[in-house]
Amino acid sequence: MSEVQIWSEVGVDVQSVAATPIPITAISKANPAVATAATHTFIVGDIVLLRVKGFSDLDYAVVRVKAISAGVSFTLDDIDTSGFLGTFISGTASKITFGVSAATFTDVTPSGGEADKVAIRTIHTKRDYNLPGNETPLAYAFGSLWDIADPALLALKAASRGRQVVAIRFRFLDGTVVLFAGIPSTNLAPGGAAGAAVTTPVSIDVRGWLQAYPGA
DSSP: OOOOOOSSSOEEEEOOEEOOOEEEOEEOSSSSOEEEOTTOOOOTTOEEEEEEESOGGGTTOEEEEEEEETTTEEEETTOOOTTOOSOOOEEEEEEEEOOEEOSOEEEEEEEOOSEEEEEEOOSSOSOOEEEEEEEOOOEEEEEEEOOTTOHHHHHHHHHHHHTOOEEEEEEOTTSOEEEEEEEEEOOOOOBOOTTSOOEEEEEEEEEEEEEEEOOO
């Protein structure tokens, strides 16, 4: 069993820049997947936001570049597409810069992301059964201290107003990283109780899947 993670000294980074999208002309069905992109200038370790048609599971995925063939392709770290259904149609990749980090979050609560249960009933048996359906929307709710000068909160507020998708990164002490993209919702309205710290709610509706990379 790996070390138990603790919500202490965790970095929460917010996208500050998304570079101009680079066209992807193919993604292999392989483990790990390789994306063909003749104009890319990525280097190993870059974080990219994918937009993909055909492979819906990769749409809005935030992934790390594992290897490159300059001007030809790049490998998606820990992305296994060998069992994907459908056919790749088109896509883009944008290099993400995490230029601001939160310093105000007090708690983190995910919700959703589980498969709906689809009840199956026929006239032929007396026992119903469930099959997994679509996944419910995944969202994160954050408690936060109210700091109207905090760069991360300001970046999330700006994205909220523009209904923009931004990339988020959790960094744990052992080097474990969690990446995802979503649309923030916050207006930095102050709240709280008498004699307590002033707080403000922040939520992020996740698009695509969460990608985790283990640390040391």
